[in-house]
Amino acid sequence: MQQDGVPESAMVVVAHPDDGEFTVAGTVAKWAKGGCRVTYVVCTDGNAGSHEPGITREELAVIRRTEQRAACATLGVSEVVFLGYDDGQLEPTLDLRRELVRAIRHHKPEIVISSDPTRLFFNGDYINHPDHRAAAQAALDATAPASEMPLLWPEVGAPHRVRQAYVHGNDQANEWVDITETIDLKIAALKQHASQLGDWDPTEMVKEWSAEVGKEKGLAHAESYRVITFQQLPGTD
Numbered sequence: 001m002q003q004d005g006v007p008e009s010a011m012v013v014v015a016h017p018d019d020g021e022f023t024v025a026g027t028v029a030k031w032a033k034g035g036c037r038v039t040y041v042v043c044t045d046g047n048a049g050s051h052e053p054g055i056t057r058e059e060l061a062v063i064r065r066t067e068q069r070a071a072c073a074t075l076g077v078s079e080v081v082f083l084g085y086d087d088g089q090l091e092p093t094l095d096l097r098r099e100l101v102r103a104i105r106h107h108k109p110e111i112v113i114s115s116d117p118t119r120l121f122f123n124g125d126y127i128n129h130p131d132h133r134a135a136a137q138a139a140l141d142a143t144a145p146a147s148e149m150p151l152l153w154p155e156v157g158a159p160h161r162v163r164q165a166y167v168h169g170n171d172q173a174n175e176w177v178d179i180t181e182t183i184d185l186k187i188a189a190l191k192q193h194a195s196q197l198g199d200w201d202p203t204e205m206v207k208e209w210s211a212e213v214g215k216e217k218g219l220a221h222a223e224s225y226r227v228i229t230f231q232q233l234p235g236t237d
């Protein structure tokens with residue numbers, strides 16, 4: 001851990017291009033500015049996320065990967081990994097878990113950021129997308145204990161122990177990250193997803209969300225997490 005609580009490395013696992021920007025990008029931008037090496041893993045190409053007549057899934061996948069790379073460049077993310085699953089059909093399979101173990105063992109993040117797989121709906125007006133739940137479930141299952149088990153999938157890399165999981169969207173948060181200085185970067189990154197936003201300017205809504213989260217801790221803008229700190233077993237480093 002570096003100064004001001006900034007980790008040395010982190011990995012964000014999301015289902016779709018734009019999920020990270022709607023949820024955790026203020027934290028990502030803050031950590032990246034503080035010297036953290038951040039990797040994004042995007043499970044699907046978001047290639048069903050369009051109502052535009054005539055567009056194909058292949059064309060949309062290219063557009064959405066390009067938008068995600070631009071968003072990550074805005075945030076200072078070091079690398080983006082696309083797993084290439086189809087939008088709308090993601091499941092927390094062993095295959096997905098193994099691919100996430102591969103990414104964790106390769107990039108060796110100190111912290112994995114995901115959303116909450118148990119969250120079925122929010123605020124009485126939104127059912128959490130099944131892809132979000134699937135990606136989050138697979139991310140947490142890959143994080144611990146799978147990534148640190150030497151006999152599990154040795155062909156995808158040497159074991160790595162993640163120190164903490166940051167779970168976004170849980171209603172029992174125990175960590176608030178002050179994003180007052182990076183809220184504008186979060187919004188700028190979100191705006192890179194032009195195919196999803198159309199003419200809509202998300203600024204007001206995103207600021208309302210982060211102000212609401214920050215209120216409890218006297219912060220102008222915040223993102224909150226349920227942080228799980230994994231116990232270090234005797235004899236491991």
Ligand SMILES: [Zn+2]
Nearest residue numbers: 015016019129
């Ligand atoms: Zn999504």
